[in-house]
Amino acid sequence: MKSSSPAMVGVGQMIVSLKAQLFLGYWGLGESGYPEKRLNHLLSHLELTQSVYRQCRSFPQTGVIWGVAWGGLKPETVPVDTGSTEVLLTLSRSGVKPDSPDSLFPADAWIRLGEQSLCLGREPFGRSPLYWLQIGQVVWFASSLRLLLPLLEHPQISIPAVYGYSCFSYVPTPLTPVAQLWAIPAGGEQTWRCHAAGLTEPAWARSLEWQEAPVQIQDETVAIDHLQTRLKDAVHRQIADLGNEPVGVFLSGGLDSSIVAALLVQAGIQVRAYTLDFGDLIPEHSYAQTVADFLNIPLIRVNATPRIVRRALIPTVQALDLPFGDGVTIPLFLLGQAACQEVQVVFNGEGGDQLFAGWTNKPLIAAGVYAREDPLGRDFADQYLHTFHRLWGYERQIFQPEIYTQVSQLHPQEWISEALQPVFSTSLLHRLRRATLMLKGAQNIQPRAVSLGQAHGLQVRSPFCDLPLATLAFQLSGELYLRGACEKYILKRAVESWLPPEIVWRTKRGMGVPLTSWCLHELWHDLGVWLNPERLRQEGIWQPDIAARIVAGGLGTLQGRRMGENLWLLLIWQVWRNAVLGVSHSRSTLDHPFWLPPWLGQPFLRLHRNLEQW
Incomplete structure (x- = not known):
């Protein structure tokens, strides 16, 4: 670096x-x-x-x-x-x-x-x-x-x-x-x-500058030895000021948070783990239980039902300066709410995906072919924008005409161009890691986690956010990160003796939040409140019928989980305007289907889409 x-x-x-x-x-x-x-x-x-x-x-x-x-x-x-x-x-x-x-x-x-x-x-x-x-x-x-x-x-x-x-x-x-x-x-x-x-x-x-080291470590045994030492050192630096009091760990059951929990236990720290329980929709807590049992630490399951999430909506947004539209934001707030009753310091595994080329990088490996063909990397930048799975490319359908005229003059590629600069890395994986550290990590994941913790009086510590560890990560050859279809290969090899094999080697797809299910069922009427057409019409930014269009499938590929993610993104923006800027509710109308019960409103929207050809 x-x-x-x-x-x-x-x-x-x-x-x-x-x-x-x-x-x-x-x-x-x-x-x-x-x-x-x-x-x-x-x-x-x-x-x-x-x-x-x-x-x-x-x-x-x-x-x-x-x-x-x-x-x-x-x-x-x-x-x-x-x-x-x-x-x-x-x-x-x-x-x-x-x-x-x-x-x-x-x-x-x-x-x-x-x-x-x-x-x-x-x-x-x-x-x-x-x-x-x-x-x-x-x-x-x-x-x-x-x-x-x-x-x-x-x-x-x-x-x-x-x-x-x-x-x-x-x-x-x-x-x-x-x-x-x-x-x-x-x-x-x-x-x-x-x-x-x-x-x-x-x-x-x-x-x-996050950049590829000129001399790369190719030997797997040497890399494992260095990586084990740096991981332990990173944790020791972050526990040096702790006494005998217990600490919390936000444990998803994924690799990164499990590594942090294991290292804290190895260091002799009293650990209490906290995991989210979404009910039967996403039974991820069973993996966290496996880790807790293996490490012999208590595990507290934090309920994240739609009713609890609705109650936490405004307090969560008030805890943040900026709108963060990811679905994990309120669940993380709930974890902090539970942890602050028992501990003052919490650890998480945030930064592991960015540092060790996690699963989100896989789709971009193929895109690298286009980046090599185009010396300006334009196709590659567009491919990277697609990995966010948000509303880029739907500007005409989502913004009111005056706003669309303004945003059509903007180029979001400029917001990511510095992070994607190929001059700092010849290896595609190192280039992607630089980008995710600078974008998804530094602009989203880390400030969100720390601010949510501060709202509950918690100090939030992320051992993967450690400069010596990051320096080593850019010294490891890209071939050590991705072995066949196995991402984070070298990290898994380094920690395989610290955790159960079903945790280390399982396929990971990020923290799942059942946003689409919530929006189409328990939070259906909330969409009609926060994304009310008259309210959006008066504010002048989003198209008044944007929520209805998304639910009806009128925005192309925004189906399945992507539907819920983008409805949630819009809802959070509206809550932020109200809670942080103090913009009061404008007059609401009933020219939308969200006042109907979901079982009736959804088929109505599908019929309307077919008739209007959305």
């Missing part, structure tokens, strides 16, 4: 280092009075369960002003004003400390406030988000998007963000769903500087 150190303070400068769980602040040029009053006003309206501290500074010679408020410090650790010229404010929601003081990344996210510059940075796995907004010559920043929303008099939806969400089920960075608010991408720093004419345009610099 290629890396460069984040901007450091020059010789002779003093640093005050603050560790926080949240922060809000500003930096720029002008008079200090107004921004400082605005900061205090914003803080006065927050409902916080922790103490909040603040520092404000002004530099008359340069005209630079800054102020920052942070929460999460014990009073005795709050630094006094030392007259320092730079403040380093770090955010680590996982609680894991850097390997050393000169670590490449000082925390999950950080801010460097100085007399001459402002730097906002994030580590490459994307655990903690970071947002900013520029008003005149002042840049505002925060660890939560909602901390910045009051600075906008009339927040407006970002149309590119809506389009990105429809393509991926998450909003691609640096976009946010709110126009004028921006997200810092994972894996680098964004810097503003001041000069006589004002603030410079922000400059983005990546601190680390």
